[in-house]
Amino acid sequence: MIPIRTLAEVVALSAEGASSYRLTLRIDGWPGFEPGQFAMLSPGPQGAAPRSDPLLPRPMAVYREQRAKGAAEIEILFKRHGRGTALLAACSPGDRVAVVGPLGRGFELPAGRALLVAGGTGIASVYELAARLHARAPGSARVLLGARSAGDLMGVADFETLGAPLEIATEDGSLGTKGLVTALLEVALARDAEAAVFACGPTAMMRRCAEIAEARGAACSASLENPMACGFGVCLGCAAPLRAGGFALVCRDGPVFDARAVAWEGLP
């Protein structure tokens, strides 16, 4: 998919759970995306006087899309935690958001069954993967979602509508099993050691997923997050250390990596 750079139009912005947002953007010429790919977003004003502060766009997973004749609507789920996401959260319908995307190498669809493990905002990266796997073979993908509290989850209703097997864990027990989502993975993988693991979430969560999968001899793909300025391999800011030595770029070589290739202790 060849990425584009364009000004998208905000169609809708709504609350998602207690602490997140769902942004719907209309993009002319959007080429589509693969599960796990992302886009760089800079909220307006754009054009003659581009925004200089905050300067950098924010990498965001593409949650899902609806396409119709040349134009498409994409959805982005995000939490507000800094100046860039605060600007996105302040958007109104009709506002412009500069978009560069789709970017990066997403998830490779497994031949057999899959366990999708996502925590917090990482949930936004795995919906499309779940949808494609479920469409190909209903029931072949089991989704495990985790967050601190029920209000911190996102997209739960969409996963329920999808109909893929779904389990939830919250640290405070306000929804689903009390505890970490990685505990759900241990149980699920013990039941089905043939399944491939796909993880996205906080670094500590993904590292634990990688350990659990490695102990069971299961394949594990993890979608990393790192600060980046460009998203297409030129700023070299998003380096992730590799077990074999050296670095890979999260934006160009990832964001999805074979978890065994990542030197987890070297991630910031």
Next chain:
Amino acid sequence: MSATNARGGEICADVDLQVELAGIPLRNPVLTASGTFGYGTEFAPFLDLRRIGGFVAKSLTLEPRRGNPPPRIAEAPSGMLNAISLENVGVDAFVREKLPALPEGVVVIASIFETEIDRYAEVAKRLSGVSRVAGLELNASCPHVKSGGIEFGQNPAVLATLVRAVRRATTAPLLVKLSPNVTDIREMARVCEGEGADGLSLINSVQALEVDVERRRPVLSNVLGGLSGPAIRPIALRMVWQARSAVKLPICGMGGIASAEDAIKFLLCGATAVQVGTQNYLEPSAAGAVVDGIRAYCARHGVRRVADLVGALETKRP
């Protein structure tokens, strides 16, 4: 039919955007800055490289090099800090693999960066006579180990030795990219002129530090980084203007250019051409928009040749 603008000049449809920078003919004065434009091909989805004057490739060392561990970048008010270090494919792979991947008609300036003077000269030698390389940009902001880690471009005597050595190693057009981290940029500009440089590029990023107060640690793994983006633009304009007053060498101006208006400020202050840098990250088609905007400005102001804007800043009180 002819119209007139506010200052009575005729608005002309055809604007001559061509300039010559240090002996390199350019179709327009807009280049992109080293380290912000990869090896050019990364921008193919966003910008036809033949629309811009040319680009300066990522700085090259003799051997391929890995960069610093993360975090390598940090956001700052209207700017960003980076400490990537020397990460690049090395001069030989650049000539063998990167240059042939570029379309014909793209002007490429190679940037060179090393830790020792003889190594700088060797990189320059390997790029000399390579037909796709229109000129060299000598990045003088590398820490010089033998001088205790200060940048080559911070000590006039060290800078003179470096420029002399590279000048001997190549007959290609040679721009020296100066460090802004100096007391008097005019002194460094004169050193380059005296040692036979063909032009100056200024400014490089400004040495800076950003702090994470929660962790009480520097944000960057390298502690220090280079500040770039709109935050440094007025500093860059000042240095271009000062260097212009000190030497006859043509100047390629850069530092926080995000729009045609920003680029024109550099031309007025004495830059023959400009480089778009950090803006390429957030707006990968930015340099093309700057070309279009300069053309529109010239048409609106009745400027037939963009070269007529160079150094046209009026500082006398009316």
